Amino acid sequence: xxxxxTTAALTLKDIAREAGVSLATVDRVLHNRPGVRADxxxxxxxxxxxxxxxxxxxxxxxxxxxxxxxxxVMPSGPNPFxxxxxxxxxxxxxxxxxxxxxxxxxxxxxxxxxxxxxxxEALSGDYDGVAVVALDHPTVRAAINDLxxxxxxIVTLVSDVPSxxxxxxVGIDNIAAGRTAGALxxxxxxxxxGKVAIVAGSQGLRDHAERIFGFNQxxxxxxxxxxxxxxLEGRDEDARSEQLLARLLGRHADIVGLYNVGAxxxxxxxxxxxxxxxxxxxxGHDVTALTRRLLLQGVMDAAISQNPGHEARAAVRxxxxxxxxxxxxxxxxxxxxxxxxxxxxx
Amino acid sequence: xxxxxTTAALTLKDIAREAGVSLATVDRVLHNRPGVRADxxxxxxxxxxxxxxxxxxxxxxxxxxxxxxxxxVMPSGPNPFxxxxxxxxxxxxxxxxxxxxxxxxxxxxxxxxxxxxxxxEALSGDYDGVAVVALDHPTVRAAINDLxxxxxxIVTLVSDVPSxxxxxxVGIDNIAAGRTAGALxxxxxxxxxGKVAIVAGSQGLRDHAERIFGFNQxxxxxxxxxxxxxxLEGRDEDARSEQLLARLLGRHADIVGLYNVGAxxxxxxxxxxxxxxxxxxxxGHDVTALTRRLLLQGVMDAAISQNPGHEARAAVRxxxxxxxxxxxxxxxxxxxxxxxxxxxxx
DNA sequence: CTCAAAATGAGTTGCGTACCTCAAAACACC
DNA sequence: GGTGTTTTGAGGTACGCAACTCATTTTGAG
Numbered sequence: 213x214x215x216x217x218t219t220a221a222l223t224l225k226d227i228a229r230e231a232g233v234s235l236a237t238v239d240r241v242l243h244n245r246p247g248v249r250a251d252x253x254x255x256x257x258x259x260x261x262x263x264x265x266x267x268x269x270x271x272x273x274x275x276x277x278x279x280x281x282x283x284x285v286m287p288s289g290p291n292p293f294x295x296x297x298x299x300x301x302x303x304x305x306x307x308x309x310x311x312x313x314x315x316x317x318x319x320x321x322x323x324x325x326x327x328x329x330x331x332x333e334a335l336s337g338d339y340d341g342v343a344v345v346a347l348d349h350p351t352v353r354a355a356i357n358d359l360x361x362x363x364x365x366i367v368t369l370v371s372d373v374p375s376x377x378x379x380x381x382v383g384i385d386n387i388a389a390g391r392t393a394g395a396l397x398x399x400x401x402x403x404x405x406g407k408v409a410i411v412a413g414s415q416g417l418r419d420h421a422e423r424i425f426g427f428n429q430x431x432x433x434x435x436x437x438x439x440x441x442x443x444l445e446g447r448d449e450d451a452r453s454e455q456l457l458a459r460l461l462g463r464h465a466d467i468v469g470l471y472n473v474g475a476x477x478x479x480x481x482x483x484x485x486x487x488x489x490x491x492x493x494x495x496g497h498d499v500t501a502l503t504r505r506l507l508l509q510g511v512m513d514a515a516i517s518q519n520p521g522h523e524a525r526a527a528v529r530x531x532x533x534x535x536x537x538x539x540x541x542x543x544x545x546x547x548x549x550x551x552x553x554x555x556x557x558x
Numbered sequence: 559x560x561x562x563x564t565t566a567a568l569t570l571k572d573i574a575r576e577a578g579v580s581l582a583t584v585d586r587v588l589h590n591r592p593g594v595r596a597d598x599x600x601x602x603x604x605x606x607x608x609x610x611x612x613x614x615x616x617x618x619x620x621x622x623x624x625x626x627x628x629x630x631v632m633p634s635g636p637n638p639f640x641x642x643x644x645x646x647x648x649x650x651x652x653x654x655x656x657x658x659x660x661x662x663x664x665x666x667x668x669x670x671x672x673x674x675x676x677x678x679e680a681l682s683g684d685y686d687g688v689a690v691v692a693l694d695h696p697t698v699r700a701a702i703n704d705l706x707x708x709x710x711x712i713v714t715l716v717s718d719v720p721s722x723x724x725x726x727x728v729g730i731d732n733i734a735a736g737r738t739a740g741a742l743x744x745x746x747x748x749x750x751x752g753k754v755a756i757v758a759g760s761q762g763l764r765d766h767a768e769r770i771f772g773f774n775q776x777x778x779x780x781x782x783x784x785x786x787x788x789x790l791e792g793r794d795e796d797a798r799s800e801q802l803l804a805r806l807l808g809r810h811a812d813i814v815g816l817y818n819v820g821a822x823x824x825x826x827x828x829x830x831x832x833x834x835x836x837x838x839x840x841x842g843h844d845v846t847a848l849t850r851r852l853l854l855q856g857v858m859d860a861a862i863s864q865n866p867g868h869e870a871r872a873a874v875r876x877x878x879x880x881x882x883x884x885x886x887x888x889x890x891x892x893x894x895x896x897x898x899x900x901x902x903x904x
Numbered sequence: 905c906t907c908a909a910a911a912t913g914a915g916t917t918g919c920g921t922a923c924c925t926c927a928a929a930a931c932a933c934c
Numbered sequence: 935g936g937t938g939t940t941t942t943g944a945g946g947t948a949c950g951c952a953a954c955t956c957a958t959t960t961t962g963a964g
Contacts, residue, residue: 215663221625221655223950234913239952247911249961266656270619271950274919279567306885309567310612317561388902395901399859402748430901513745521889539652543867548904551897553745555737555776558894569920580943585922593941595931617920620949 222265231259242267269536279312282531283335284369285328285344288319292500293370293520294345300524308528315528325349332359341365341531343382346373348418365534367527370518371419379534382527384518384547386419390426390473392549393495396514397427397469398435400493405437406468409460413448413474420473423497427471438469446476454479461487472496477503481511499552507554517550519558568611577605588613615882625658628877629681630715631674631690634665638846639716639866640691646870654874661874671695678705687711687877689728692719694764711880713873716864717765725880728873730864730893732765736772736819738895739841742860743773743815744781746839751783752814755806759794759820766819769843773817784815792822800825807833818842823849827857845898853900863896865904 228238233256240248241256248256259265284301286294298317301308308315320331322345332355335342342359346352346368356376360366365379372381397408408431412420424443431440444460446453453476461467461483470492472480477496484492490511496503499517506512526545533540552558574584579602586594587602594602605611630647632640644663654661666677668691678701681688688705692698692714702712702722711725718727743754754777758766770789777786790806792799799822807813807829816838818826823842830838836857842849845863852858872891879886898904 215665221658225950235951236914236954237912240912243952245953249911252911264652264655266652268620268658268950269656270616270658271919272952273616274614274620274921274949275951275953277919277952300889303889304887306612307887309610310615310884312567312614312616319561391901392899395899399899400745400748402746519894525887525890538656541650541653541871543646543649544871546904548865548896549902550894551899551902553738553741553897555741556734556895556897558892571920581921582924582944583942586942589922591923595941598941614920617949618922620919620951621921621923623922623949 221268222263224267227256227259227263227265230263231256269538272536273311279314280340280532280535281314281316281338282341282343282528283316283318283339284527285318285320285322285331285335285342285346287322287345293498296500296520297369297524300521301528303521304525304528311532313528313532322347325351328352329355332356335359336362336364339364340535341367343367343369343527343531345369345371346376347371348373348375352376365531367530367534369523369527371417380530380540380545382523382530382545382547384549386422387426387429389497389516389518389549390423390428391430392426392551393423393471393497393516394427394430395434396495396516396551397471397493398431398438400495400513401435401438401468403437404468406439406466407464408438408440408469408471409457409464409467410440410443411446411453411457411470411472411474411476411480412443413476414445415443417474423473427473441467446474446479448475450476450479450482452476452479454483457483458487461489467492469493470495477506477512481506484511499558504557507552507557510554513553515552517552517558518547519550523547567614568609569614573602573605573609573611576609577602615884618882619657625660626686626878626881627660627662627684628687628689628874629662629664629685630873631664631666631668631677631681631688631692633668633691638848639844642846642866643715643870646867647874649867650871650874657878659874659878668693671697674698675701678702681705682708682710685710686881687713689713689715689873689877691715691717692722693717694719694721698722711877713876713880715869715873726876726886726891728869728876728891728893730895732768733772733775735843735862735864735895736769736774737776738772738897739769739817739843739862740773740776741780742841742862742897743817743839744777744784746841746859747781747784747814749783750814752785752812753810754784754786754815754817755803755810755813756786756789757792757799757803757816757818757820757822757826758789759822760791761789763820769819773819787813792820792825794821796822796825796828798822798825800829803829804833807835813838815839816841823852823858827852830857845904850903853898853903856900859899861898863898863904864893865896869893 224238228235238256241253321327325347329351342364353373353376356366356378360377367380367382368378370383415421431438444456446456457480494512495514497516499515503515530540530545570584574581584602587599667673671693675697688710699719699722702724705712706723713726713728714724716729761767777784790802803826840858841860843862845861849861876886876891
């Protein structure tokens, strides 16, 4: 009837006895310190393994003395999504200080590779972990690898640099996000045939390009009745997005769906309403004050969301686990793609 | 450019000096021990407040010595959702033992109020925290309140007992889940008019009743072209659900949508396919091996999911925070309603 | 076999808190 | 002013581990 999921609480002393060595040797093995014969290392490791020994987190944390410092390198300038991440980190301040964790925000121009790389290099040695919203560029990749080599734990946030040796990526699978958007547009259009428009910031941005790729994939394979128009590049700006879209709507009377890949949402919504094309199925990204309003008004039909609170907390937890040498709960730290419609607005 | 989110690391000794008292007195205040003048208590509290002092979690944990024990009281018998929760707890075993947390599963008949209440009463004094999948019944409520009075931290899991004094509920808002299901069925039907069927376990179950309530709300207000048929009560059994639904499908040729509120999914799918009514929009709950297959086959169109992994971890985290007297990160522990379609299957 | 280098043992200290004891001081009451 | 009670101080121990020192043993090369 009752079933226990955890094992007894051994200590290092027990492991030392088991392995037939002293506490000092166990300590040397545990922290990869030199001066232990390979054979002895094996014996100790086996004893740890055999008893599935886990160092007591609290004791280890207490003993190491100095507090851990993490840095969040984020885009400068106003960006609601990033501001949300910062706000959520602020909400955690009690949690952070109870664990003696210092978290600092560092604003920089993440869209300029050399500036970003310089910012990263400047952090070397000062932090135990760094979370960075990174551009995928060779210079940035090199800066990340340098930090990794210096022993800093690195997590890419929102936008990944898969070619680097970063320890973890906290963000969504953008291809899957695009696929989801495609499925939503296709399904919500509901059997009608016609054209579908795409508004993106730029196809040069990795996440945008991936989303468009996934979107097109689904449209081609599952919704042959819908044809996708060439991508409009609105640079995530309201005015430009509005202008481009207004022109497109004028030229195509049979647009039935619209996927807004990045920001510029305000402009997109305005173009739709001024053209009197409110019935167009409109799917976009992220739950902000604006998209929330548009969803409630029925202008937007669905938003693909990547919970910024979860991303902020996951980044901190992952950095902490990496710094402690604990395993990462992958399932927990995975950022899910949320479909938000009017009735499940968070 | 850089901005720090945390404060300096004070210790109890600092607080004692600040307040002009000894360590012993601070300790007495912190743990609500008797023998301190009200005036002194205030001075100490103010010093803590003024410096926004947070006890070092690791030190506190280490000092208290004995490990914490949590119990999960779950339904006996085969239940995929509950099995998943148990599996996810198993995945956490490293995390748990590194924190010296003991978690035990206790299987019982949660659908029999007196049996469940007896199981709960039997736990008194043995556990620091209890997570329970609870029936909302006066006897159960009393048992929960007794445990609370005995100092045990209580979390209701999946199914709430709002009238009790449980410390927290980990689960979804079932009315919102029903609304979401309604919105999905309505939208996916895509403008056609016709009838909509509902299959539930029982309208006597709180969560099922709430979901149906939310579903009907949306259908009535937003989809006047769809009329909802009387609820079929399949008792979450495949055979019974299939039989009832098959009969209903036979009588109504114009059924365009179907909401399966609980289990019995296998039977529902079978009834649909044997009647050759695959085009009916079918929305159900939870991602299991079965619903995953049905989604991929296109039989089911969407599933409302309440990530069991998240629920298991949230329950543990909440119990731990309660036991430590830490604040709960509400935003983090909130269980979201996930909409799962073929293209965002987790 | 000798000797230096490598490997290991034994031990100490400190992290910040919980929990405990005992003595001293402050206080209230008559 | 003396009594008893309440409040406060001072100090110790323990928790499990990190990080270190120094002495001792073992090993391998010549």
